[in-house]
Amino acid sequence: MQTVEPQDEHRWLQQLLGNWTYESNCSPDKPDEVFKGSETFRSIGDLWVVGESTSEMPGGGASTMQITLGFDPQKGRFVGTWLGSMMAMIWTYEGFLDDSRKILTLESEGPSFSGDGTTAKYRDIVELRSPTERLFYSKVLGADGSWTEFMKARYQKI
Template identity: 30%
Template sequence: MKIMTCFACFCVVASALATAARAEDPPIPRPTAEHKILAAEEGTWDATIKSFEAGPESAPTVSKGVEVNTVMAGGLWVASSFKGDFGGMTFEGRGQYGYDPYKKKYVGTWVDSMSPSLIVLEGTYDAATKTLSYAGDGVCPIDNSKLGMRMVTVAKEDGRRVFTLYATGTPTGGKEAKMMEIEYTKRK
């Protein structure tokens, strides 16, 4: 009987401690205005891709692709899946994007079928121009050297958005060069 009484007391104390601990837990993070900017990219987007393999002054190679963006449960992250064609080769990429309230920066990662490395991104948003800019480092697919990347997305008034990729590294002579431009049109 004493064992049962001690066990019952233990259960009551453990329950009270658990309740007190839950009351002290920080609140569950909720999406902020910054997260809502990313959430606007949710949906399926048709892409017209212009690649500047011979340099930004050359005529681009044009191809098509599709991007599907999903806001994850909780609204804090956007998962992105891209499929397209670059120079006759199938291309796939995956990204995830969010806003880090501690860094006060947009953050993301990117992997794709043409690069052996994970690209970690940090960025900012300019509300006046509706421009989201990220920077990160990748690996050049030609010579495996470090390739600095700047990714700029501008939201247009008509619902389209334009993504431009700039790179800095060995293939660009150490100067920033426009490598790609993608115009996205959201499916209805």
Template identity: 30%
Template sequence: MKFLKSIVIAAALVSCLVSESNAQNTPIPKPGPEFDVLKADVGVWDVTIKTWAGPGQPTISKGKETNRMLGGFWLLADFQGSMMGADFQGHGMYSYDAAKNRYVGTWVDSMSASKMEIVGTYNADKKTMTYEGMAPGMDGKPAKHVLKTVYSDDGTHVFKMHVHTEAGAVKVFEMSYARAEGN
């Protein structure tokens, strides 16, 4: 076991040396204009959440989201609040994939053991980011989710999520974002 560990460490060191040598010859990529929409979300946000568990009036709760950029390429989002009467935490990672010509992301949260992978587009004229992904629906079966964020000129934005069922699209929640004071 000790011998195997030594081989793995040696291989990792050689890989690092080769990578470092190659890195000296390869310029580090720089994020293009597609990342500007992600950078606009950096900061701390106060969030008002409207949740629909069925027909009728929504349940309203509060939350806070803290976002930062990782290397200019990834928006990391950390959410804390309450949803449907329970404490709720979530973590998202979003970027632009030039090979796919699409925005990509991953979301995990405290209400599910499943990860949602999403792919989307940004419409600059409508200031709207639209993602689609598959995740468990309200019945636990895989369902298409559509996540749409509309940005306003005043710096706020509204995020809505719909889950597609056999009966059609069902609005699950709407989250209104405003910059936290001092941010």
């Protein structure tokens, strides 16, 4: 197997490394609920980053989430996964940077909010505001073809 040399996209992911705190609003089908948490990103070599976060769930109870991100040069896309202690599904990502190289859009498919067994398309978006601030928000694609934001978090590096 041939060793992969880090590319600009791999270096972009290194900006996520470190310890962060966050406050998030989540409202898929009810009034906004706010929760706080913390996240630590570490690298696995020069090609991958892994983030693990903990928080209280809206309505109570602790949660742990993990995200892995890398860049696949053959696909020309960012790739990754997300999982949470509150669900039995692992989400898989493919994504891209915008032209400003400040916004990473990660696309996935998973259970819809309808609860009827159908799936929906989702976007999780990482927006680097500065070396110490980033946003993370999630959107779902509606039947009308529009994207609706249902979660937003603001992160501060500590």
